[in-house]
Amino acid sequence: MAAGAQSAVVLCGPGNNGGDGFVIARMLHARGWQVAVFFYGDAARLPADAAEAYAAWQAVGPVHPLSQPEPDETQLCALADVVLPGPTGPIGGTMAAAPGRLVLIDALFGTGLTRPLVGLDLTLRLCQEARAPAAFVAVDVPSGLCADAGRVLTTPAGAALCLPADLTVSFHGRKPGHLLAEGPEICGKVVVADIGLPDDPAPQVRPVDAPRAADLDKAALRGAHKFAHGHAVVVSGGVGQGGASRLAARAALRIGAGLVTLACPPAALIENAARLDAIMLRSVRDAEALTQMLDDPRITALCIGPGLGLTRARPLVAAVLARGVPAVLDADALSVWVDEPAALFAALHPGCVLTPHLGEFARLFPDLADLLAAPASSGPAFSKLDAARAASRRAGCVVLLKGADTVIAAPDGQARIHSASGAQAAPWLATAGAGDVLAGLIAGLLARGKPPLEAASMAVWLHAASARAFGPGLTADDLSDALPGVLRALT
Ligand SMILES: NC(=O)C1=CN([C@@H]2O[C@H](COP(=O)(O)OP(=O)(O)OC[C@H]3O[C@@H](n4cnc5c(N)ncnc54)[C@H](O)[C@@H]3O)[C@@H](O)[C@H]2O)[C@@H](O)CC1
Numbered sequence: 001m002a003a004g005a006q007s008a009v010v011l012c013g014p015g016n017n018g019g020d021g022f023v024i025a026r027m028l029h030a031r032g033w034q035v036a037v038f039f040y041g042d043a044a045r046l047p048a049d050a051a052e053a054y055a056a057w058q059a060v061g062p063v064h065p066l067s068q069p070e071p072d073e074t075q076l077c078a079l080a081d082v083v084l085p086g087p088t089g090p091i092g093g094t095m096a097a098a099p100g101r102l103v104l105i106d107a108l109f110g111t112g113l114t115r116p117l118v119g120l121d122l123t124l125r126l127c128q129e130a131r132a133p134a135a136f137v138a139v140d141v142p143s144g145l146c147a148d149a150g151r152v153l154t155t156p157a158g159a160a161l162c163l164p165a166d167l168t169v170s171f172h173g174r175k176p177g178h179l180l181a182e183g184p185e186i187c188g189k190v191v192v193a194d195i196g197l198p199d200d201p202a203p204q205v206r207p208v209d210a211p212r213a214a215d216l217d218k219a220a221l222r223g224a225h226k227f228a229h230g231h232a233v234v235v236s237g238g239v240g241q242g243g244a245s246r247l248a249a250r251a252a253l254r255i256g257a258g259l260v261t262l263a264c265p266p267a268a269l270i271e272n273a274a275r276l277d278a279i280m281l282r283s284v285r286d287a288e289a290l291t292q293m294l295d296d297p298r299i300t301a302l303c304i305g306p307g308l309g310l311t312r313a314r315p316l317v318a319a320v321l322a323r324g325v326p327a328v329l330d331a332d333a334l335s336v337w338v339d340e341p342a343a344l345f346a347a348l349h350p351g352c353v354l355t356p357h358l359g360e361f362a363r364l365f366p367d368l369a370d371l372l373a374a375p376a377s378s379g380p381a382f383s384k385l386d387a388a389r390a391a392s393r394r395a396g397c398v399v400l401l402k403g404a405d406t407v408i409a410a411p412d413g414q415a416r417i418h419s420a421s422g423a424q425a426a427p428w429l430a431t432a433g434a435g436d437v438l439a440g441l442i443a444g445l446l447a448r449g450k451p452p453l454e455a456a457s458m459a460v461w462l463h464a465a466s467a468r469a470f471g472p473g474l475t476a477d478d479l480s481d482a483l484p485g486v487l488r489a490l491t
């Protein structure tokens with residue numbers, strides 16, 4: 001923030017988030033800012049650190065009370081005096097002379113939000129009316145938003161109060177709520193401040209990072225034969241249904257699998273042959289024939305589901321899983337188990353990656369989908385991260401739950417979050433077939449020997465980066481063509 005005289009209104013809450021607000025007020029005041037501090041809480045019940053910060057601010061300036069559970073009219077008038085434009089009273093008058101726009105600092109609630117905001121409707125509405133000339137900065141997380149789930153907590157009547165921010169300054173690291181659900185939109189730009197806490201060398205949950213070029217470079221296996229880079233098999237559907245599996249197969253080859261074979265029913269052979277060159281084709285009549293085909297030790301990964309159709313899916317999925325090599329299960333390979341998800345879970349093994357979107361997820365994990373769909377009434381709210389982790393434990397393999405926010409979870413609790421928001425936004429991915437390409441990318445990386453969690457994380461990042469590289473007008477076919485440029489730009 002620019003040095004020199006400017007004005008800020010700091011809303012402090014009853015916990016340590018409020019404590020941070022008092023410290024911020026003192027620091028801005030020390031830099032010559034005009035600062036008005038409002039406190040929603042009971043000073044006698046502040047935690048120790050926050051009480052200390054409160055006392056230190058009191059030595060500098062007044063604290064304007066906002067009583068709990070609902071500020072009264074006089075208190076709201078005092079707030080209106082400083083946040084609303086126009087004629088000003090005693091507090092606002094002293095601030096009106098400050099140049100620059102008003103900065104409104106939201107230090108009401110952070111990670112300790114346990115229930116929806118009630119009684120603060122008018123307070124927040126007043127603040128929001130100041131929006132045009134004001135900048136909103138949230139401390140750690142905008143008040144009303146659950147820092148774990150990225151969901152606004154709602155009252156039983158369905159009221160959801162929150163103070164969206166232009167800038168959220170968080171501490172030490174991003175919280176899941178900055179990345180999930182409504183979080184990215186409500187937090188605005190997120191900046192993480194280092195507060196000197198030691199880094200956890202192996203955090204269980206973290207954002208998906210860009211893959212390193214060295215981890216994807218085929219030259220790492222110097223002079224290697226194509227089989228050294230793995231052989232992926234994509235199991236395809238019948239006549240007229242092959243587009244999805246061709247998209248997946250092409251992506252698997254582009255990401256560097258040494259060979260990719262599409263296994264399709266005899267009747268679909270001609271259709272696929274007319275559409276494929278670098279990808280090999282095998283005619284596979286049924287599950288028995290697939291089992292025979294897979295009896296080749298050089299096959300290192302499988303992908304089944306895109307365009308598979310439901311009629312012959314169960315025995316084919318069973319044949320894929322019985323082979324025991326790493327496998328991606330997507331689309332119909334998931335949906336076909338809607339009546340009997342336990343039968344699928346019993347057959348899965350740790351080398352598998354399930355890639356459901358929310359609809360497919362609900363077919364396999366209806367109880368978790370219900371929890372996710374229920375209103376978030378208390379904090380920490382049930383999140384997409386919780387859902388994916390619980391699903392992964394139940395399935396005994398990696399579960400990748402898709403969306404603009406994608407969560408990848410492993411049975412041991414490890415999880416990665418990819419948020420396609422802000423500079424990473426990839427809205428063009430909301431196009432038919434994008435998921436098939438993702439399944440193929442994961443299969444290609446599994447074929448190359450990447451472990452499931454890593455393969456899925458890398459694929460999600462590369463998928464979104466390819467969409468951004470191509471931009472508007474993207475169709476799923478374009479993703480594989482945009483991938484080489486993305487790979488070249490990796491460091
Ligand atoms: N390592 C850390 O944990 C650090 C935490 N810090 C700050 O501390 C915050 C967490 O502090 P706290 O745990 O005290 O939590 P908060 O300050 O977020 O709020 C907790 C208080 O609010 C009350 N409360 C919760 N929901 C309410 C609602 N809807 N209406 C009214 N009252 C409600 C709780 O009963 C409790 O008294 C972080 O977000 C961050 O701002 C920072 O000081 C940096 C270090």
Ligand SMILES: Nc1ncnc2c1ncn2[C@@H]1O[C@H](COP(=O)(O)OP(=O)(O)O)[C@@H](O)[C@H]1O
Pocket residue numbers: 357402403404405406420425426427428429430431432433434435436437438463
């Ligand atoms: N708005 C969006 N922003 C970023 N990624 C998105 C968005 N919408 C969808 N995606 C991604 O696009 C893919 C769509 O997959 P899916 O729902 O299976 O569609 P399809 O079955 O048509 O391929 C997923 O990887 C998902 O995460």
